[in-house]
Amino acid sequence: MPPNAKGGKGYKKGKHTSDQEAKYVSCEEGQMYGRILKALGNRRFRVFCNDTKQRLCRLCGSMRKSEWVEEGKVVILSVRGYGTSTTGSSNVEEMGDILTIVDPRTYSKVKKEAGVNPMLFTNVEEQDAAEVKRKVIAVNSGNSLDIEDDLFDRGEEEEESEDSADAETESEEDYSGMNPQEKKLAIQKKYDEKTLLRGKDIQAARSTKYKEEDIDIDAI
Numbered sequence: 001m002p003p004n005a006k007g008g009k010g011y012k013k014g015k016h017t018s019d020q021e022a023k024y025v026s027c028e029e030g031q032m033y034g035r036i037l038k039a040l041g042n043r044r045f046r047v048f049c050n051d052t053k054q055r056l057c058r059l060c061g062s063m064r065k066s067e068w069v070e071e072g073k074v075v076i077l078s079v080r081g082y083g084t085s086t087t088g089s090s091n092v093e094e095m096g097d098i099l100t101i102v103d104p105r106t107y108s109k110v111k112k113e114a115g116v117n118p119m120l121f122t123n124v125e126e127q128d129a130a131e132v133k134r135k136v137i138a139v140n141s142g143n144s145l146d147i148e149d150d151l152f153d154r155g156e157e158e159e160e161s162e163d164s165a166d167a168e169t170e171s172e173e174d175y176s177g178m179n180p181q182e183k184k185l186a187i188q189k190k191y192d193e194k195t196l197l198r199g200k201d202i203q204a205a206r207s208t209k210y211k212e213e214d215i216d217i218d219a220i
Contacts, residue, residue: 025100030078031099032049035048036070036073037054039071048125049077056095057077057097058096060100063098063101067101074104074107074110075098076102078097119132119135119136
């Protein structure tokens with residue numbers, strides 16, 4: 001059944017909008033960040049944790065209906081000891097409880113926290129064990145991940161660098177002889193021009209990056 005977008009008896013105003021401000025939640029003592037690797041059923045999940053360990057975590061009861069947990073989500077969890085392995089062996093593994101989901105709009109703040117593992121913002125759930133192990137060794141050795149591993153981080157750093165350069169350029173502009181209103185209009189015009197050029201540059205870069213990935217329908 002398609003969603004009711006026209007109003008009427010079964011329509012809830014604001015149901016399909018997300019204008020609420022992102023809520024930033026940080027870890028408290030005994031908690032850590034993690035990334036969902038796999039849903040195991042019965043409210044259990046395999047989680048890649050901030051300390052590079054994988055834990056079997058259960059969903060907190062208060063989250064059952066309020067938040068949807070799926071692979072690739074960054075969450076906050078609490079560690080609570082050991083339990084029976086889910087692989088069918090007699091081994092025990094570390095356990096945890098998923099407390100809440102981290103809003104993607106706050107990732108930039110989370111990444112700036114001291115000690116946060118950058119691997120939490122890469123697609124570890126889509127990588128094989130050997131690749132994950134390679135990255136764990138790199139992180140533990142103090143080496144940075146490859147640029148392509150963290151597109152979010154690269155885009156954020158480039159944007160901050162460009163904004164800083166724009167601010168320096170604007171401070172060097174000569175607006176002498178202009179009244180406040182004229183100066184304001186001149187600055188806004190300059191900003192609009194730079195935004196337009198930046199958008200074209202980003203589009204050109206994306207076209208070049210993914211050109212080799214284009215599929216020829218006739219060749220299939």
